[in-house]
Amino acid sequence: MDSVLRRSVRGPVLLLTTAAILVIIALVQAAMLAKLREDRRIDAHRAAENVVRTLALTIDRNLKLIEVSIVGVREALALPEVQAMPASARHLLLFNRIAIPHYLGSMLVLDENGNIVIDSGTVAPRQANFADRDYFKVHRERDAGTFLSSPYASRLRQNDPSIGMTVRLSRADGKFDGVVLAAFRLAFFKSLFEKVDLGPDGIISLVNTDGTMVYRHPSTDGTGNAGESVADAPVFARMRATPNGSFTGTSKIDGLTRYYVTQKIGDFPLILSVGISTSAIFAEWAVQAIIVGLLTLVVCGLLAGIVLVLRRALVHSYNMEEQLEHMAVTDALTQIPNRRALEMALDTEMRRATREKSELSVLVIDLDFFKQINDSHGHAVGDALLRSVGRQVTRAIRRPGDFAARLGGEEFVVILPSTGAAGATFMAERIRKAIAATQVATDDGRRVNTTASIGVASGMIQASDPTDRLLREADGALYRAKGGGRNRVVGSHPNDGFAAAQ
Structure with a gap:
């Protein structure tokens, strides 16, 4: 038994055993840190999920209210008696019964040439033509249902950034007869998103499914990056692939890596994403990891040092004993x-x-x-x-x-x-x-x-x-x-x- 112990001390057994113990300690600490890191990710996911769910519900509710309003106008205009009414009476009928959202800009009825024929802002419609807008072109070609336009600068409200929600007007024979337009001000999203604190470098983005940015907070251009295309961005590709999910990605706009939670806005072609900076998520964990890592290194170093000193002492003792034993015989x-x-x-x-x-x-x-x-x-x-x-x-x-x-x-x-x-x-x-x-x-x-x-x-x-x-x-x-x-x-x-x- 003593000879086995001596061989173990002198040979690699003691050193290998010590190394194995140190590796086990390091693995246990690494597993603990991995668990803490995953806990931080889960906490961040839950927080982001709650934010995105609340915001998506608010946006969906307001957009549906606008959709109901423009569909109601279209249905009313389909009635001959409404068409025959005096302009002032028709204006009251079409717009006074509608609960207009706070950030609704104008509701307009455009004829087949893009001119305003009915204006929610005044009985006598303002003079403007919108035949060049994407929503007008789409409906002129086909019935696109409820259509959300790309962001644009309003010509009636001093370039106020807006998006348009439109439905097609058709004659009895199905031919194009114009559109009903509701302009929704992007200030709504600005006000809504600014109330949310996502920590350093956190962002909220509302993106059309065609890759057009509707609004981003905070923005890099002061206008919410509205209208900017992110169709070729890796983050958008992940969003489109998993419109209701989560992932980690690097933003094309600012180059920062974030943990994203996404949700599609009802039946609308919009995806809302909340991105929390991974550096912010794991900042506290990183400090803990450094402290634990340093302590582990110190403990492992002390243990290794003690083992080496003990081994040296034992080897010296065994050598002396064997020398004495050799001298004795x-x-x-x-x-x-x-x-x-x-x-x-x-x-x-x-x-x-x-x-x-x-x-x-x-x-x-x-x-x-x-x-x-x-x-x-x-x-x-x-x-x-x-x-x-x-x-x-x-x-x-x-x-x-x-x-x-x-x-x-x-x-x-x-x-x-x-x-x-x-x-x-x-x-x-x-x-x-x-x-x-x-x-x-x-x-x-x-x-x-x-x-x-x-x-x-x-x-x-x-x-x-x-x-x-x-x-x-x-x-x-x-x-x-x-x-x-x-x-x-x-x-x-x-x-x-x-x-x-x-």
């Missing part, structure tokens, strides 16, 4: 495993050999006449020789499971798992030859070498065997090798080893 002079490591390895291999019912061999190596080398050449040369012997012993064992350690002084031990007497003796002889070939230089340039006596113990291991059984047997064989003349390999049983002459 490593011989300081030769840098190979020491006696403590040997005892642990021997216990492990004894258990494995018992479990697997396999042979195990132990070699005990002792350098010959090492004390004389120390006395003659000094401990520095002796230490150098021990280090060199340690390297030779380590190089001689080649299998992953083989183990070499310094037992103490000039003694070394080798453990050979799954190895019988013959294999162990062969390995011992290889080590003996390698040691015999080892030389170290003295301060005066002379070369010093040594030989080794090696005791070998091999056999099957029983569960009842003490851990140091083979070690003691190999040690006994070592003493026999020493007594037999040194520089030789001797087994713990007869015929297990063979002697080599110095």
Whole structure:
């Protein structure tokens, strides 16, 4: 468990886990901000929807009142007795019974040539011709029903901006006989729209379905942009596609991006839109997003910093522990495993050999006449020789499971798992030859070498065997090798080893 934890801390696991946590925190904050942003959009939508619904209802009611009025005039003029009435009586009949809206300009009856024949403003009609107006041309060509004209400057009211609502007059044979016109002043829309506060850069637009601007507040030209064509504007295309809906678009007129809510005006070819600036909608949210974003960065930065500092401290602690552990099982002079490591390895291999019912061999190596080398050449040369012997012993064992350690002084031990007497003796002889070939230089340039006596113990291991059984047997064989003349390999049983002459 501890090794798994150490690998996790040292490897990418801790860093990846921390990164995942930071990503989760960021995603949670992003989701929260997205929810807040959507809430702001919904609030703006509801506000704009309420405004557009109220305005559309007011506009529709006034336009319908005018439509009823001009249709009533047309129906009255269709009666012969009305046509035969004196002009003053007919004027009273046609106009005094009509509830004229506040922003209605003039109601006129034009003949087939566009001249005024009946005028709501006076019994004696004013002199003017309107054959050039779009509403007159349309009705002259066909019966267009109730027609709303493009905005125009009134010739009877000092260029007062207006739109005309007209119906066709037809003779009994269906031929064109003129129009009934009601002029509706654009000041009505100006007064109506100015009462609404949509915040910075908010707009209200009334557009004909043919793309002609009827009135826009606030305007960019001081006249409500009346008559300006927006037919090729992307926002108008969206309005025409969804006359009763909502969308986000950029205005062709001022280039600002807004959230639009639209509604068609009853049966009339008009679309009303309320546009709220997206920057105004999300201004408060943007401040919240900046604050939350900064706090998230600070928290994530602190968390990452804490994790990095903690990781560095843990890695340092683990390194120190492992260094101490290594020092505890490593011989300081030769840098190979020491006696403590040997005892642990021997216990492990004894258990494995018992479990697997396999042979195990132990070699005990002792350098010959090492004390004389120390006395003659000094401990520095002796230490150098021990280090060199340690390297030779380590190089001689080649299998992953083989183990070499310094037992103490000039003694070394080798453990050979799954190895019988013959294999162990062969390995011992290889080590003996390698040691015999080892030389170290003295301060005066002379070369010093040594030989080794090696005791070998091999056999099957029983569960009842003490851990140091083979070690003691190999040690006994070592003493026999020493007594037999040194520089030789001797087994713990007869015929297990063979002697080599110095």
